[in-house]
Amino acid sequence: MEASGFVLAGGKSSRMGRDKAALPFGGTTLAGHVASLVREAAGTVAILGEPQRYLALGYPVYPDLVPGCGPMGGIYTGLSRASTDWNLMVACDMPSLSSAILRNLLERAGVSSARCVAAAGSTGEPEPLCAVYHRSCLPAVERAIRDKRFRMMDLLAELQPETVSVAGFALANVNTPAEWRQFDERPE
Numbered sequence: 001m002e003a004s005g006f007v008l009a010g011g012k013s014s015r016m017g018r019d020k021a022a023l024p025f026g027g028t029t030l031a032g033h034v035a036s037l038v039r040e041a042a043g044t045v046a047i048l049g050e051p052q053r054y055l056a057l058g059y060p061v062y063p064d065l066v067p068g069c070g071p072m073g074g075i076y077t078g079l080s081r082a083s084t085d086w087n088l089m090v091a092c093d094m095p096s097l098s099s100a101i102l103r104n105l106l107e108r109a110g111v112s113s114a115r116c117v118a119a120a121g122s123t124g125e126p127e128p129l130c131a132v133y134h135r136s137c138l139p140a141v142e143r144a145i146r147d148k149r150f151r152m153m154d155l156l157a158e159l160q161p162e163t164v165s166v167a168g169f170a171l172a173n174v175n176t177p178a179e180w181r182q183f184d185e186r187p188e
Helices: 030-042 051-057 071-081 099-111 135-146 152-159 177-185
Strands: 003-008 046-048 086-091 116-120 126-134 162-165
Touching (some): 003 030, 003 099, 030 086, 030 099, 046 071, 071 126, 071 135, 071 152, 086 099, 099 116, 099 126, 099 162, 116 152, 126 135, 126 152
Antiparallel strands (some): 086 126
16 A cells, blocks of 8 residues: 655644754654654655754655644645555654554555544554544544644544554653653663
């Protein structure tokens, strides 16, 4: 199945106190690490964020077409720019992800009748920022932006995604210095 891959890196990182996408990780940055996983899984990757901050990573970078909408704006930009029906969207702040998990999501999307396939952690809740969106989701995203409904869980409720269970800490994200320290100190 042909798919496009996108890394969402447009956040303000206000709780982290600095750009979490630029945190050093695995010989690159957190965004660079996640981008390499997405590229490995989808065969292509672009970063959704400020070009001046991320062009040095060597991937295409696209700013939000509608700024100020949080991750919803990134999803909108990715779906608007996509040349494929299926589009893998992954937040830049999930250091424990693997390309195998992302490939599994893409494979499931290829046989699903759902318009969205999302990873789900131990709680069973779908993770909107580790999901595969069909291009047909774009009108729902446009409506949400128009109506200023930026909560991603509300969008997922409308899309009724199929979920794929993911074990362990794979979906853990880092939003604060304390979370980053906990992740950094976690045994391999």
